[in-house]
Amino acid sequence: MAEAFYIPALNAEHLAEAVAWALPRIACELRADVLAALRDSEQKETAARAQTAIQMLLENARIAAADQVPLCQDTGTVWVFLEVGSAANGKPLAIPADIFSLVDPTVRWVWQDNGLRNSLLSDALLNRQNTNSNTPAFTELVLRPSLSGVRLTVMLKGGGSDNASRLEMLNPGDGWPAIRQLVLETVLQKAANACPPLVVGVAVGSTFDKVAALAKQALIRPLWQENPNPHLAELETELLEAINQTGIGPAGLGGETTALAVHLVTAACHLAALPVAVNLGCSAMRSVTLELTGEWA
Amino acid sequence: MADSVTQINLPVDAEVLSELTIGQELRLFGSIYTMRDAGHQRCLELLQETGELPFSLKGQALFYAGPTPAAAGRPFGAIGPTTASRMDNIAPLLYAAGIRLTLGKGRRSAAVQQACRQYQSVYLTTIGGAAALLAKKVLSAQLIAWPDLGPEALYRLEIKDFPAWLAIDCQGRQL
Numbered sequence: 001m002a003e004a005f006y007i008p009a010l011n012a013e014h015l016a017e018a019v020a021w022a023l024p025r026i027a028c029e030l031r032a033d034v035l036a037a038l039r040d041s042e043q044k045e046t047a048a049r050a051q052t053a054i055q056m057l058l059e060n061a062r063i064a065a066a067d068q069v070p071l072c073q074d075t076g077t078v079w080v081f082l083e084v085g086s087a088a089n090g091k092p093l094a095i096p097a098d099i100f101s102l103v104d105p106t107v108r109w110v111w112q113d114n115g116l117r118n119s120l121l122s123d124a125l126l127n128r129q130n131t132n133s134n135t136p137a138f139t140e141l142v143l144r145p146s147l148s149g150v151r152l153t154v155m156l157k158g159g160g161s162d163n164a165s166r167l168e169m170l171n172p173g174d175g176w177p178a179i180r181q182l183v184l185e186t187v188l189q190k191a192a193n194a195c196p197p198l199v200v201g202v203a204v205g206s207t208f209d210k211v212a213a214l215a216k217q218a219l220i221r222p223l224w225q226e227n228p229n230p231h232l233a234e235l236e237t238e239l240l241e242a243i244n245q246t247g248i249g250p251a252g253l254g255g256e257t258t259a260l261a262v263h264l265v266t267a268a269c270h271l272a273a274l275p276v277a278v279n280l281g282c283s284a285m286r287s288v289t290l291e292l293t294g295e296w297a
Numbered sequence: 298m299a300d301s302v303t304q305i306n307l308p309v310d311a312e313v314l315s316e317l318t319i320g321q322e323l324r325l326f327g328s329i330y331t332m333r334d335a336g337h338q339r340c341l342e343l344l345q346e347t348g349e350l351p352f353s354l355k356g357q358a359l360f361y362a363g364p365t366p367a368a369a370g371r372p373f374g375a376i377g378p379t380t381a382s383r384m385d386n387i388a389p390l391l392y393a394a395g396i397r398l399t400l401g402k403g404r405r406s407a408a409v410q411q412a413c414r415q416y417q418s419v420y421l422t423t424i425g426g427a428a429a430l431l432a433k434k435v436l437s438a439q440l441i442a443w444p445d446l447g448p449e450a451l452y453r454l455e456i457k458d459f460p461a462w463l464a465i466d467c468q469g470r471q472l
Contacts, residue, residue: 049320049462056427056460064429069374073364073428073448115366115374117448128335130447160380160402160425193380193403195425251424252403253462253472254320283426 002151005290010093010150010297016102018290019080022154023107024114026286027070030061033223034199034260034285041197041250041257050255054197057250057283068114071284072195075116076156078107078137081217085147087297092145100139108133119159140213149297153220155287161198161280164190167212170274179204179276180239186278187243187259192252198259199223199281200243205267208275215277218263220289227264236262250283307358307456309397311417317463319472323421325459329358329400330441333379335449337387339442344394352441352451355395361402363448364432372438372454377428378402381420385409392416400461404471414469422464422472434459 005021007014030038035058042054064071080103086092111118111134120135121128166186170178183202191198203214227233239262249255260283269275305313307327317323330352332340343351361379368374381388381401388399389412397418402425413419423431435454442451464472 049322052322052460053424056424056430060424060427060430063433064375067369067429069368069371069429069432070365071375071429072426073362073373073375073377073432074379075365075375115368117363117365117375119363119448130449132447163380193382195402251426252422 002289002291004293005152007292007294009294010292011096012098012100012102015082015099015152016106018152018292019103019154020106020110022288022290023078023110023156024068026154026156026288027075027114027116028068029065030071031285031287034283035061037223037260038197038283041260045250045255045257047249047255049253050249050257053250053253053255054257070116071286072158072282073117074119074158074160075111075134076119076158076286078103078134079153079155079157079216080137080139081142081153081155082140083142083144083147083151085144085149085151088148093150093297095141099141103137103139104135107135107137150292151289152292153287153289155219157216158195158282158284161194161282164194165215165277165279167208167275167277169208170276172272172274174274176235178274180242182276183239183278184242184246186280187248188246191246191248191258191280194280195282195284196248196252196259197250197257197283199285200239200259200262201279201281202239202262202264203267203277204264204274205269206275207269207273210267211275211277212279214265214267215279218265219279219281219285220287221263223261232264232266236264239264307398308356309358311397314397314417314419315467317419317466319463319466319470321463323461323463325461326457327455329360329454329456330354331362331364331450331452331454332359333361333363333449334383335446336443336451337384341387341390344390350391350394350396356397358398358400359391359396360400360454364452365448371432372435373432375428376432376435378423378425381405381422388412392418405465410465410469410471413465413467417467419463419467420465421461423459423461431459
């Protein structure tokens with residue numbers, strides 16, 4: 001469930017205020033749903049090493065919140081995801097083209113003021129120099145006329161969990177068994193690098209470029225919220241059980257909690273295609289979703 | 298904690314390492330150096346130029362980590378392990394040149410297992426995502442080289458009661 005955040009106008013300046021409010025908070029405070037899931041897993045684990053690892057993750061969350069220090073040294077790439085819907089009167093909202101123009105300056109000062117880590121390089125191939133500001137941030141705008149109001153999600157994504165993620169264009173005839181196998185392969189090969197217990201975002205469908213975005217968006221859903229589609233909810237349970245039978249466990253030290261949740265989303269696709277993306281979220285899943293409200297909405 | 302926890306003083310003696318078992322829970326005390334992606338490139342260049350490890354790293358331990366700035370009265374606000382396998386192409390050369398212990402997260406290549414066996418060295422893992430807790434185990438940090446690399450600079454840390462698990466032993470076995 002998204003928290004309300006009041007802004008007097010839907011523009012770059014006020015969006016930046018919301019982003020500035022969100023960033024230090026998510027860097028230092030673990031999502032309440034992830035915290036609850038970790039506590040649950042502590043009860044379920046029987047292996048001593050797994051218990052120790054989860055206890056340390058819980059202790060880490062306490063220290064980070066109390067001392068306002070980052071949960072993880074990899075304070076990540078900044079993702080600002082804006083979903084724009086319709087106003088209370090049913091009319092679609094207008095959005096200025098420069099809505100994201102103050103995000104980078106905001107990231108720059110928030111990083112400086114809060115002692116977060118500069119993890120961004122100028123160019124992946126041509127110039128791997130640190131930008132010393134954690135910019136650029138990655139922004140995304142989605143127009144959803146059927147949505148009421150405006151929803152802002154800010155996420156910090158670490159490099160380790162993104163490196164362990166995967167995208168494949170599968171053979172449509174191979175169907176669910178191939179999707180299931182791909183997810184399990186990804187987990188078996190890379191989960192230990194991605195800081196388990198994980199939140200596993202799986203997207204099936206759309207096009208090559210869009211499927212990865214859907215898998216990332218799947219990580220936003222609160223862990224306590226069931227998939228609204230009962231068939232997908234069943235498949236999520238099947239995947240979660242299979243992932244937790246791999247024995248990789250918390251921090252890769254062995255155990256039953258390799259993932260806290262699997263979130264599966266599907267979309268339309270070309271008749272020749274079966275695009276699948278798996279985006280792994282780490283044990284320090286850092287995001288917040290805000291309902292932006294005001295007289296304009 | 299059901300398993301017994303073993304104290305390890307850094308830099309570590311080869312004899313101590315040979316007595317450890319896979320998966321054993323450890324607490325580290327003493328000095329360890331931070332080095333990750335860009336640092337490994339520079340370290341390798343210096344090693345190839347001079348034939349030995351720079352900054353008296355022979356016999357020392359490496360922590361694959363890039364910390365956040367100082368906070369809460371501690372040398373770093375947060376420090377934790379990065380994925381060790383990204384260093385797998387260079388690690389065997391550094392083990393051969395005298396690195397005794399590395400600390401990171403995740404599984405490693407057969408070449409690293411082989412190097413640990415050949416040079417009586419080890420790889421330890423610690424908990425990714427517990428960087429605020431691990432930062433409390435760092436007593437002090439001294440910048441040794443490469444400040445231009447920002448979080449990837451070479452630091453010597455003094456650590457105390459730092460939790461880790463043996464993930465590759467001196468026989469090259471992996472957890």
